[in-house]
Amino acid sequence: MTxxxxxxxxxxxxxxxxxxxxxAFLRGMPDAYVAVLARACRGTAARAGHRFFEEGGTxxxxxxxxxxHVALDVSAPGRSRLIVETLGKGDLLGLSWLxxxxxxxxxxxxxxxxxxxxxxxxxxxxxxxxxxxxxxxxLRRVMPAASSRLHAARIxxxxxxxxxxxxxxxx
Amino acid sequence: MTAPTLPAxxxxxxxxxxxxxTVTLALQPVDQPIPAHQPGQFTMxxxxxxxxxxxxxxxxxxxxxxxxxxRAVGAVTRALxxxxxGQMIGLRGPYGTHWEVDRAAGGDLxxxxxxxxxxxxxxxxxxxxxxxxRYRRVVVLIGARSPAELVFGQExxxxxxxxxxxxxxxxxxxxxxxxxxxxxxxxxGYADIDPARTTALICGPEVMMRLTARxxxxxxxxxxxxxxxxERNMRCGVAECGHCQLGPLLLCRDGPVISYDxxxxxxxxxxx
Amino acid sequence: MEDAIQPGSTALMEATALDxxxxxxxxxxxxxxxxxxxxxxxxxxxLGAASDLPFGWGVQLEPGGYRxxxxxxxxxxxxxxxxxxxxxFLHPPREKLWSARLADGAFEIGADEDAAPPRLAFFGVRxxxxxAIEIQDQVLGSGSGNxxxxxxxxxxxxVAVNCTEPGETxxxxxxxxxxxxxxxxxxAxxxxxxxxxxxxLVDVGTPAGASVLAAVPHAPAAAGxxxxxxxxxxxxxxxxxxxxxxxxxxxxxxxxxxxxxWDDVASRCLTCGNCTLAxxxxxxTSVEDVTDLSGDHAERWQHWASCFDLDFSHLHGGPVRVSxxxxxxxxxxxxxxxxxxxxxxxxxxxCGRCIVWCPVGIDITxxxxxxxxxxxxxxxGRTP
Numbered sequence: 001m002t003x004x005x006x007x008x009x010x011x012x013x014x015x016x017x018x019x020x021x022x023x024a025f026l027r028g029m030p031d032a033y034v035a036v037l038a039r040a041c042r043g044t045a046a047r048a049g050h051r052f053f054e055e056g057g058t059x060x061x062x063x064x065x066x067x068x069h070v071a072l073d074v075s076a077p078g079r080s081r082l083i084v085e086t087l088g089k090g091d092l093l094g095l096s097w098l099x100x101x102x103x104x105x106x107x108x109x110x111x112x113x114x115x116x117x118x119x120x121x122x123x124x125x126x127x128x129x130x131x132x133x134x135x136x137x138x139l140r141r142v143m144p145a146a147s148s149r150l151h152a153a154r155i156x157x158x159x160x161x162x163x164x165x166x167x168x169x170x171x
Numbered sequence: 172m173t174a175p176t177l178p179a180x181x182x183x184x185x186x187x188x189x190x191x192x193t194v195t196l197a198l199q200p201v202d203q204p205i206p207a208h209q210p211g212q213f214t215m216x217x218x219x220x221x222x223x224x225x226x227x228x229x230x231x232x233x234x235x236x237x238x239x240x241x242r243a244v245g246a247v248t249r250a251l252x253x254x255x256x257g258q259m260i261g262l263r264g265p266y267g268t269h270w271e272v273d274r275a276a277g278g279d280l281x282x283x284x285x286x287x288x289x290x291x292x293x294x295x296x297x298x299x300x301x302x303x304x305r306y307r308r309v310v311v312l313i314g315a316r317s318p319a320e321l322v323f324g325q326e327x328x329x330x331x332x333x334x335x336x337x338x339x340x341x342x343x344x345x346x347x348x349x350x351x352x353x354x355x356x357x358x359x360g361y362a363d364i365d366p367a368r369t370t371a372l373i374c375g376p377e378v379m380m381r382l383t384a385r386x387x388x389x390x391x392x393x394x395x396x397x398x399x400x401x402e403r404n405m406r407c408g409v410a411e412c413g414h415c416q417l418g419p420l421l422l423c424r425d426g427p428v429i430s431y432d433x434x435x436x437x438x439x440x441x442x443x
Numbered sequence: 444m445e446d447a448i449q450p451g452s453t454a455l456m457e458a459t460a461l462d463x464x465x466x467x468x469x470x471x472x473x474x475x476x477x478x479x480x481x482x483x484x485x486x487x488x489x490l491g492a493a494s495d496l497p498f499g500w501g502v503q504l505e506p507g508g509y510r511x512x513x514x515x516x517x518x519x520x521x522x523x524x525x526x527x528x529x530x531x532f533l534h535p536p537r538e539k540l541w542s543a544r545l546a547d548g549a550f551e552i553g554a555d556e557d558a559a560p561p562r563l564a565f566f567g568v569r570x571x572x573x574x575a576i577e578i579q580d581q582v583l584g585s586g587s588g589n590x591x592x593x594x595x596x597x598x599x600x601x602v603a604v605n606c607t608e609p610g611e612t613x614x615x616x617x618x619x620x621x622x623x624x625x626x627x628x629x630x631a632x633x634x635x636x637x638x639x640x641x642x643x644l645v646d647v648g649t650p651a652g653a654s655v656l657a658a659v660p661h662a663p664a665a666a667g668x669x670x671x672x673x674x675x676x677x678x679x680x681x682x683x684x685x686x687x688x689x690x691x692x693x694x695x696x697x698x699x700x701x702x703x704x705w706d707d708v709a710s711r712c713l714t715c716g717n718c719t720l721a722x723x724x725x726x727x728t729s730v731e732d733v734t735d736l737s738g739d740h741a742e743r744w745q746h747w748a749s750c751f752d753l754d755f756s757h758l759h760g761g762p763v764r765v766s767x768x769x770x771x772x773x774x775x776x777x778x779x780x781x782x783x784x785x786x787x788x789x790x791x792x793x794c795g796r797c798i799v800w801c802p803v804g805i806d807i808t809x810x811x812x813x814x815x816x817x818x819x820x821x822x823x824g825r826t827p
Contacts (some may be wrong), residue, residue, distance in 0.1 A: 083344035161286030411583055442768075
């Protein structure tokens with residue numbers, strides 16, 4: 001990727017297949033498939049504060065984060081945005097582009113200046129329809145990411161750090 | 172016939188509230204101090220007239236002073252957390268195995284702490300930073316319930332200046348929190364550890380330790396280079412009351428710090 | 444009595460000389476603790492005279508059953524597996540550890556006011572119980588904590604009694620702890636009751652034992668008598684009511700955590716903890732800090748605890764071992780398995796008390812046999 005981008009997350013360049021293939025998320029993906037994705041991809045640099053998407057918006061893009069820090073959030077009346085999870089280097093930003101009706105479930109903000117590959121979801125979905133092999137390669141990477149976040153969410157719900165008594169101490 | 176199992180008297184020199192239910196006490200000996208300890212060991216802390224609980228030592232003070240961090244979850248710990256400056260409490264120990272920080276020298280030290288589990292690890296971290304040249308990287312990953320429940324929060328800057336890479340994540344964010352939100356194992360992905368050179372010290376709720384160790388194993392860190400600090404009900408601290416058994420181990424004597432290759436099969440047995 | 448009585452020598456003593464043996468023990472400063480009949484059982488208590496011994500009393504033992512019975516002879520030691528063991532004297536059920544004065548945010552532990560432990564002669568220690576004392580010496584007497592145990596132990600003189608008639612629930616032979624006494628006694632008696640004669644063959648174990656025996660009428664033991672006594676003891680090993688596998692208990696326990704048998708025993712076990720009370724090696728304790736009403740005076744007391752209690756494994760708001768199955772498994776796998784890892788030997792001496800005094804009659808020899816069978820079945824199920 002080339003130089004820092006413009007203030008509000010404009011694309012900086014068309015990402016080459018070689019660069020894209022080097023991203024941790026796509027490790028091991030056959031070059032031919034990386035090339036397909038590269039045609040639907042561009043590099044983007046987002047300043048801190050940039051809103052990648054809003055809850056309810058059309059999920060027509062997704063990102064592979066190269067550096068930086070992104071927060072997923074929900075809005076509630078009377079409260080500022082509630083952060084549900086943060087993502088960083090190596091992470092996939094966006095899952096709803098794969099799940100009908102393709103609407104964002106959360107909002108996303110760059111907490112720090114963030115560099116990422118931005119991919120065109122419609123183009124990628126169409127390419128997968130045309131080549132299930134590409135679809136499979138993508139899904140077998142998306143699934144572990146989603147599973148890991150589901151697992152983490154379940155663990156957080158257990159509230160393990162809450163006080164429940166200490167060894168040997170009476171009630 | 173004086174027994175070595177009498178509590179030694181210590182006075183609270185300073186009391187610092189860490190969170191709404193956790194207090195750090197800086198203690199000074201009144202009479203003879205207890206013998207010198209190693210990071211990871213614990214004492215049986217005595218709240219006069221109420222009882223004792225095992226608490227890992229979280230630091231040292233001037234002279235023969237000790238620092239212990241206590242979370243108020245029952246009668247004894249509530250009394251200890253309420254102890255004011257000048258008040259006397261008792262300590263027996265030090266007991267148990269230690270983190271063996273020196274054995275990790277020459278490689279990378281990874282410290283993963285969940286909640287109050289940071290207290291037993293603090294001395295290991297300070298020891299490593301004190302011997303900075305002996306480690307290539309010192310990485311500290313901290314998980315807390317929320318930003319308000321982070322212990323030693325005011326020390327993180329100092330640790331970073333001392334050469335540690337410190338990352339904090341919370342289960343639940345609060346307004347104004349600009350850090351990570353997620354479970355502490357998610358921080359491993361960003362830490363880029365080198366499994367061949369890493370020794371990992373983990374302390375926190377047992378579920379958190381199991382999951383973190385599993386994640387480290389998946390990354391290729393050998394089980395023998397992962398150490399966890401386990402706990403069970405303790406009464407005597409000297410391997411004579413039978414309470415702290417975990418299978419073949421007596422945690423007051425063979426633990427609390429256990430190598431994960433020993434701990435893993437035991438932690439897998441329900442109700443052991 | 445000019446013969447040199449010394450450790451390793453033997454002598455023959457008539458039963459009528461028991462009173463003088465008691466006198467000799469009293470003169471040496473010992474209170475005599477031994478078996479006596481009370482409340483339908485043979486219990487351990489201070490004996491004033493030899494006549495307090497349970498002459499002519501035997502027992503009928505079975506899982507969950509204990510009955511006194513009249514013997515055809517007048518043997519004093521023709522019984523076993525009473526409800527108590529010697530641990531109540533060496534490792535008391537309740538004991539004050541220390542007391543302290545509390546005032547003005549400070550405390551001060553009082554000077555040790557304890558008198559020297561009483562000098563006790565344990566009279567009639569079966570070989571299994573002798574081994575049990577040795578096991579508790581290892582657990583409680585060798586560490587830095589329990590100088591109280593060591594002091595009590597040093598004040599004890601042991602008169603062991605070899606077994607010639609195993610009880611129905613005994614299995615000391617297969618545990619390697621009897622029926623002959625191992626080392627550790629000051630004196631060891633073998634009771635010989637034949638027709639009109641009632642004698643004791645005495646083995647001298649220590650100089651203290653020799654000194655006690657010196658004041659008691661005795662005669663050299665004829666070789667035939669000695670041989671006969673040894674043979675009677677050896678023969679007892681062939682008549683054990685039960686047995687444990689000769690080897691492999693440690694491994695069997697270590698591999699048994701998922702065994703289905705635990706559910707089976709749990710359906711019977713009441714988790715009453717009788718076994719831990721009756722067992723001569725169970726040593727677990729808990730401590731209790733108490734204050735008086737004014738709050739000025741605090742005491743720490745130690746008392747027996749049982750791993751069958753729910754609060755034994757209390758951690759973070761609840762017990763680790765909730766189910767009866769897990770608590771029974773803990774007790775048995777500790778006794779027969781992890782005791783080796785922790786203390787270097789088995790924790791079981793084959794006395795059979797846990798079998799007798801279990802209200803539902805759980806028999807650990809039967810449980811082990813079942814676990815072994817299940818392990819073998821699992822193993823053979825694996826091999827093609």
